[in-house]
Amino acid sequence: MGSHDELETCLRALGEHLGSPTPLPADVARAVRARLEGAPEAGEVGRPVRPEGAPAPSEAPGGTGGAGEPGERRWRRARRRWIAAGVAVLLAVLVGLTPQGQAAVERVLRFAGIELHIGNPPPLPSGVPGALPGETRVTLAEARDMAPFPFQVPAELGPPVDVRVSEEGRLVSMLWPGGIRLDAFNGVVDVLWRKDLGPPFPKQVTVGESSGWWINAPHGVTYIPRDGVGGKDLARVAGPTLVWQLGPAGYRLEGVADESRAKRIGESLR
Template identity: 35%
Template structure:
């Protein structure tokens, strides 16, 4: 069971649970249950870990750890948890059809409400990107501090909007109000996933500390030179 124990230790870095041994016991119980012969132990491990993670999260949350594939799917973002991800170098291209807009104009261009954080006030600049055939954009971005701090908002019903690469030790579960969120406190790769599910490598860039969460059906990510408490405070002030 050495492989199982190693997988569980890796997964534990993502979970803030007061009783890790209890979770491990549930996983072992799942593995001990009879299963059809064609199933491999790694498939069973993935299923058991998934059940354990869902068990410690509130019912209905869109958070799922896929230990076998080394991915965390949360709030429209896929985070790779494999060690030593390749970090991009050089400048990234803008998101598809990205352009500046006023807050009022941006609100007309997206299907979700644009909320600004009272902690930061009105944004210095607003960007919209990736319009569909009807002209509605998929992403709205609020920029602060000369662009060094940004808040990306995108429709939470979309499967993927950004693709991140981060090692598990750099990412942890936190809370924004009563909801779960993911905090990535280390540099990580960030690239855009288009409407067809294709990762746009040309948009890949090195991202700063990031907080990811959902609120009222919309997914958000705050990125900048922030501590975790600062990012959570900004997120909680989103009006």
């Protein structure tokens, strides 16, 4: 089988596995073919470029390049590498092109003390999560004294009706009526939260002058204790969430379904 036939077979099989659109959009198909064939322009079609250092069958030392000779074996290996590279290029295009492709590869994004596991999440947690380690109800003033980092309160919501600290001030949780919760923590020291996300994928946003992520769909969230023990008992379902960082503090706002309102709340920190 010729190299082009082998390449076409591999690419078709990969496309069927990922559920890619058939046929691929014309601009994507041209870009992939140009990349594989080494054309200087996306619309040009040239001869395949032999990998650097790989001899042609006719250039095999000690023979004419017949099957089984050293030169032919080297050429076959080079051809397989060329095909593998083509598959890798198409995979990269499909991952960025389709939700199926994005879900096929899990990515881990660490941001502001949170690990976002993006790809194919497990089923949403069920049951009632356990209390956070050392969780204690305190006043806002007591929380400021206990937390080893400065944090702010959103003026948009007014004073919280309930304040809790966990692990001796490692996490400060502020709560308001309607299920609104704002967690504040040191976003540069270690990871406190894990979020398992599938489509719709998180959206990068700005909160004032800070960068952040908007997570629109319900998802699993797990608190990660300082010692890393017992995290599975702390998993629960979270609704739409905005996460961002301001100075050393990371913030996680949950319970506000509207992205614009969530950003206004975040921008009102005082």
